[in-house]
Each structure stands twice: as C-alpha cells, then as structure tokens.
Amino acid sequence: MSWSSCGSSSVYSLSSSILVANDPSSKLSKRRFTPNISQPGWKQRRDSSHNNGGVSKVFGYYGLKSPPYKLDALEPYMSQRTLEVHWGVHHRGYVEALNKQLEKNDIFYGCTMDELIKVLYNNGNPFPEFNDAAQVWNHDFFWESMQPGGGDMPTLGLLQQIEKDFGSFANFKEKFTEAALTLFGSGWVWLVLKREAKSLAIVKTSNSINPLVWNDIPITSLDMWEHAYYLDYRNDKAKYVNTFMNHLVSWNAAAVRIVRAQAFVNLGEPKIPVA
Amino acid sequence: MALRTLLTRKTLAISPMGMLGLRGLQTFSLPDLSYDYGALEPAVSGDIMQLHHQKHHQTYITNYNKALEQLDDAVAKCDASAVVKLHSAIKFNGGGHVNHSIFWKNLAPVREGGGEPPKSSLGWAIDNHFGSLEVLIQKMNAEGAALQGSGWVWLGVDKELKRLVVETTANQDPLVTKGPNLVPLLGIDVWEHAYYLQYKNVRPDYLKNIWKVMNWKYANEVYEKECP
Numbered sequence: 001m002s003w004s005s006c007g008s009s010s011v012y013s014l015s016s017s018i019l020v021a022n023d024p025s026s027k028l029s030k031r032r033f034t035p036n037i038s039q040p041g042w043k044q045r046r047d048s049s050h051n052n053g054g055v056s057k058v059f060g061y062y063g064l065k066s067p068p069y070k071l072d073a074l075e076p077y078m079s080q081r082t083l084e085v086h087w088g089v090h091h092r093g094y095v096e097a098l099n100k101q102l103e104k105n106d107i108f109y110g111c112t113m114d115e116l117i118k119v120l121y122n123n124g125n126p127f128p129e130f131n132d133a134a135q136v137w138n139h140d141f142f143w144e145s146m147q148p149g150g151g152d153m154p155t156l157g158l159l160q161q162i163e164k165d166f167g168s169f170a171n172f173k174e175k176f177t178e179a180a181l182t183l184f185g186s187g188w189v190w191l192v193l194k195r196e197a198k199s200l201a202i203v204k205t206s207n208s209i210n211p212l213v214w215n216d217i218p219i220t221s222l223d224m225w226e227h228a229y230y231l232d233y234r235n236d237k238a239k240y241v242n243t244f245m246n247h248l249v250s251w252n253a254a255a256v257r258i259v260r261a262q263a264f265v266n267l268g269e270p271k272i273p274v275a
Numbered sequence: 276m277a278l279r280t281l282l283t284r285k286t287l288a289i290s291p292m293g294m295l296g297l298r299g300l301q302t303f304s305l306p307d308l309s310y311d312y313g314a315l316e317p318a319v320s321g322d323i324m325q326l327h328h329q330k331h332h333q334t335y336i337t338n339y340n341k342a343l344e345q346l347d348d349a350v351a352k353c354d355a356s357a358v359v360k361l362h363s364a365i366k367f368n369g370g371g372h373v374n375h376s377i378f379w380k381n382l383a384p385v386r387e388g389g390g391e392p393p394k395s396s397l398g399w400a401i402d403n404h405f406g407s408l409e410v411l412i413q414k415m416n417a418e419g420a421a422l423q424g425s426g427w428v429w430l431g432v433d434k435e436l437k438r439l440v441v442e443t444t445a446n447q448d449p450l451v452t453k454g455p456n457l458v459p460l461l462g463i464d465v466w467e468h469a470y471y472l473q474y475k476n477v478r479p480d481y482l483k484n485i486w487k488v489m490n491w492k493y494a495n496e497v498y499e500k501e502c503p
Contacts, residue, residue: 185367187424225424
C-alpha cells in the first residue's frame, strides 16, 4: 500500500471523483466524465493477491482545461491557429506527458495541482515530473489571464495596489514590458503578490518555474516561450508584449485573483469606521 | 548566374570582426551564409533560415555590440558592479553570436555534401567512441528532444583527452561552459525559433531531418585540427 505524499485532507476529495481511463481528448468523455476543473486523481492497482478477478485498472488523471473563450476569440491579437497549436498541442502534450509519468509513480497521487507543483519542485531540486506539472498549471493560468477585449487598465483596489507598489500604472506597464523583453531563453513573466512583503512585484522565471514554488500568489502572467508568439509575430517580441498589454491581458481575472489573495495576505490597514 | 553570386557569397566572413567602431572598439557583424536561404529545403525551410539568420542572429550581434560598448564604458569608469551586471548580457548575446556562427557552417546543401556521413579520422573516432554513426545520431536526438526550454545540443571534442563528447547547453551558453577544453564540432539549435514555423512542436522530426543537411566536412576539419 503506497501513501500519497500530499496532505491527508486531499483524501476526502477523492471519494467523489471516480474517473475511468478514457481518452482524455475525446469530447464525449470530457462531457460525461471530466468536469471542467482539474481533478486530483488516484490509481488503484490490480492487486492479484486480493483475488479481485475482473477489476479493471482505474487511472486518475489531470484533465486538459479549456480556455474560457473560443479559440478564435482573441483574434487578431492572438490567432486561432496559435491557440489551436499552443493549447491543443503543447498544453495537451504537457497534460498527457504528466499523466503518463504519474502512472509510474503513485507517491504523487492525491494532490491538487498547486500542492503537486510545490511537492515536485522539492525546494529547488525538482523531480522529472515537475516540468510537465508546472507547465500544465502555467498554461491554465495563462489562458485565464487573457480575455477578448482585454487590455486597458485595472480599476478600484487592484489599480490602487499597483499604484502603491509601482508608482503608477504606466510605470508598471513599462517594467512588465522590460522584464518580458530582457528574459533570456524560454520563460514567463509574472505579476505576483509577495506574501512576506505584502506587495506586488514583477517576476521573471525560466522554463517552467512559477511563483507558487516560492509561496507567492500569481496575479497575471505572460508566456515568453517562443511557441507562444512565433506563429503570429515571428521574432518581434516587443510587438507581442505590447499587444498583450494593450489588448489581451484580463484585468478582471487579475482582480478576482487579488481579491482571493487577500484572504491569505493582509494588504492594508482594516478600515475601522470612526465612531 | 550573377544574381546567384550576389545571393551566395562564397567567401565566408571567417573572422567575425567587422569595421572598427568609433572609439577603436571592434564590433561584430553578421557573417554571410555560403548557401541560399532555400538551399537546405526540405529539411529546414527558407523562411526559417532567413528569419533565423537575418533577424535572430543579427539581434544577438546588435545586442552583443551594445553590451560590449557598455562594458568598455564601465571598465573605463572603473565601475566594477556595472561590469559584473553586464556579464549575463554578454554571455547571452555573445554566446548567441558564437553559437550561430558555428551553426551556419555546420549546415550545407545536399549538393554540396550536406548529409554525407563523415569519413577518415572523425568517422573512425565516432565508430570507436559510440559504436556507429547511427548511435551517435540517436543519442544527440534524444538529448536534444529532452532538453527543456531553449538550448543547443553539441558534438564536441575534448582537446586534452582527445575524446568525443555529446553535451547540451541551455539558452545561448557556448559549449565551453560545459568544460574549458571542449571544442564544438557540430551544434544543433533546439530553440523553438529554429524549427517552429515548419515543425511546430515536433522537435524530434526536426532533429531527424537536420542530419540530412549536416556538413560533416567542416566537423572533420575542426576535429583534425584538434586531434591531428
């Protein structure tokens, strides 16, 4: 009997999700068996000593989550072709690779995606499954960080926080763009809420690393791997980044995330009404 | 015919040093390819070759020159921290220039010998060390496909130990970062820009096909110079 290396609280969530080994990419199986969230999974080995006879192997797996918009919704800023390849081939590839790796190693079962990434990162000495797991999470996060009719500016509390931590929104935009253009190689640029410092910051990461491994809370992200922009912009990174900032980034999603983050990070003095 | 000589300058810019800069600082310039952009089809498309050479490599050179000028400034002002800060830009852009200069020489159209297996000393060394050329190719393809993110896969020779090695480097790190005695014989660019337009994410197909335009003659020359 092998034990999951993740927290015991996750065991309770397993009982409700019975997943059968279907083809994850078939639409039918997605509708019937895979709800539109990443499910933790488990694996039940066919244990011959228990004489279970015809019990089939049950595989838990992570599913490919669809972006919250149609694949052509981001035109002309991010073409349907890019989304078809980036989501349908790259992202799907990461999910399938992760599932295949997890088949061999069930000590990682029973985790939510967030937990899994921290466990696999192993404090800087990552397991081989880390890349695939992190890239699955990163891309889920990235699709949700964009929306049709995105861009413009954040409002209310998020804007206030940005102005507090960067001086002005224009300065933040400049810093974010600069970070994206000075990233060497493949990686991501993040706007994060740092837990310790209780402030927003811009962070660059290489390859598949994401700020969860440092226990920070990502607010929005930009994929700077070449496959994210090559079909649409070739090597014109500046145009891609500017287009993202002006037309794609979803400040609504960012606002939701920072509101949720405030459940964990106290961002200011509570407004106690004066009697 | 004249048009062709315009497009394919036979004389390679062997030395990458270009004209002297304003302050006597030598700047680097883009070396020419000894073949047309479309000459490596269908293994590598003309589109990719043109973008790769004219845009990507040129950008590395431009940024390298800029970084060197800033370095010159910082050294003149004895600003040690500015010097150190420039190191990553120099390593990245300079490495990009070095690596791509080698890469263009590693490739040759089929009618100029691209893809022809190595003979003589390099051929024997490969058979001795790896068993056969197929094994070497398989090994390099496996390492290239497994490389996360961006980087290069190399066939190099350790000039002290006189031994062939297969190595990978990340981003634009030159082979010498894996060992000071390593001399690159062949490098394959596995950054996505090197194959994405043609192969999308199927890097293994790109790796399989690029051997068809591999210039073993050049690799052999370098090898014989290091291991006479």
